[in-house]
Amino acid sequence: MIEVLRLSHRLPRDCRISTHCALTARAFGATKIFYSGQKDKELEESVDKITKAFGGPFEIEYTKEPFKIAKEKKQKGFTIIHLTMYGLEFEKEIQNIKSKNIFLIIGGAKVESEYYQLADYNISVSSQPISEVSALGIILYKMNGIKNKFDNKKLEVIPQQKGKLLKEHK
């Protein structure tokens, strides 16, 4: 089980970035994203709409107590991975991760040091300033590859050489 925590969502600045984080999480096998900061109904609706159309399971939940949730996940046996530009190289580190239950934390303008302390792994994808969206996508892809099965989907992309084809499921 993979869950994600997106810290310090800010409006309007982060609206699309957080949406892209959630969609990337969903597509690469996470089943839930929590987010903290400012509650954002539009974000939640965008993500739920995609899940309803293209399948799940995936949910998005707002939290006012992100650190408490992270601590609870750790107590429940999740391996806590904090994605930060400053962390250790992900290619080496993820070889050591044996747990199937992963709680992935992504910033957030400034991440408090308590998250660095709580995390089992502070991990960087590239040690360069990139994006929480691409960092999340690359680490999930590296860990899980492509996810092929989505439940209760109404729409499915049928890959095309040129053009677009959406199959409707009833």
Added chain:
Amino acid sequence: MIEVLRLSHRLPRDCRISTHCALTARAFGATKIFYSGQKDKELEESVDKITKAFGGPFEIEYTKEPFKIAKEKKQKGFTIIHLTMYGLEFEKEIQNIKSKNIFLIIGGAKVESEYYQLADYNISVSSQPISEVSALGIILYKMNGIKNKFDNKKLEVIPQQKGKLLKEHK
């Protein structure tokens, strides 16, 4: 050589998404990103600032004629890859790409069909709605792995288990 074209940049909606595309492109080995749509000085400054600090080569250039640029790149022998949710599965397709010169096109709200026609490869990362940022990151990572050498950098992240360390180069 890898270059990227980001289509139809819209203000203020795409400001951060396009910045994240550019930074992801830079970190994973592209040397240039073109963008079309609305000219955005803040986007250019953000990207140039990161390149000055963390090294290059990398540049960002606005264009009013994105399709003309794509056509010119094709004439010069670049392999044109258009990233689209509707395309063929990237893991299979990139095995066929032998060229070292890649021109990667990313949308854009609605991408005109001429790009689908021009592209040597219309490729999807996951066949799910994700994000141009994560799609770009995953395909570049899959093709090139991690880039370790950046020229003329002033700052360098020294990976840490917990905490942050930036080394200054003079």
